[in-house]
Amino acid sequence: MDKTVVITGASSGFGAACAHAFARLGWKLVLTARRGEVLRQLQLELAPLTQVHVITLDVRDREAVSAAFSSLPAGFAEVDLLVNNAGLALGLEPAPKASLDDWDTMVDTNIKGLLYVTRAVVPGMVSRNSGHVINIGSTAGQP
Numbered sequence: 001m002d003k004t005v006v007i008t009g010a011s012s013g014f015g016a017a018c019a020h021a022f023a024r025l026g027w028k029l030v031l032t033a034r035r036g037e038v039l040r041q042l043q044l045e046l047a048p049l050t051q052v053h054v055i056t057l058d059v060r061d062r063e064a065v066s067a068a069f070s071s072l073p074a075g076f077a078e079v080d081l082l083v084n085n086a087g088l089a090l091g092l093e094p095a096p097k098a099s100l101d102d103w104d105t106m107v108d109t110n111i112k113g114l115l116y117v118t119r120a121v122v123p124g125m126v127s128r129n130s131g132h133v134i135n136i137g138s139t140a141g142q143p
Contacts, residue, residue: 004079006030006069008059008117009086011038014136018083023049030076032057032068032086032117051075059086059113060105069120078128082121084114085136110138 005022009015011033019031023046033039036056043052053076055068072079087110091102114135125131 002028003081004028004030004076005081005083006032006079006117006121007083007085008032008057008113010042010054011035013085015083015085016042018085019046023052026050027081028076029053030055030072030079032059034058059117060108062112062116065113065116065120069117077124079121079124080131082118082125082131082133083136084117084133086110086113086117087136087138089138 003026005018005027007015007018007022007029010019010029010031015031015033019029019042022029026049028051029046030053031039031042032055034056036054039054039056043054046052053073057064057068059065088106090106091098091100093099118133122131122133125133
């Protein structure tokens with residue numbers, strides 16, 4: 001199989017589980033997360049199964065996202081599947097007590113970060129008329 005998947009937030013939880021699952025299926029992996037050392041460890045774990053490219057990346061940084069995906073190595077540049085998994089849960093107190101800074105961080109990561117990565121990856125899918133996007137959400141925002 002010569003398919004490539006991008007997984008954001010791949011350093012732990014669902015992201016790492018997705019990386020392991022797709023590696024077992026033989027997909028090439030582009031893994032992103034803020035914790036570069038954890039990503040490099042994951043890369044070493046998965047290297048016997050498939051090709052892995054890691055990017056230390058904070059999805060809140062629009063310019064960094066654009067730069068990272070516009071300079072993917074040739075073997076990883078044609079993305080077949082994007083798994084938007086990066087996210088966090090902050091500001092879960094009742095609204096009158098919640099930290100607006102926590103809310104800003106959560107919106108910047110969970111919404112704007114997802115949009116930045118999607119915007120960076122989807123044009124290639126559109127030009128090839130092929131590709132899929134999976135957005136992983138959380139119930140943390142539900143009352």
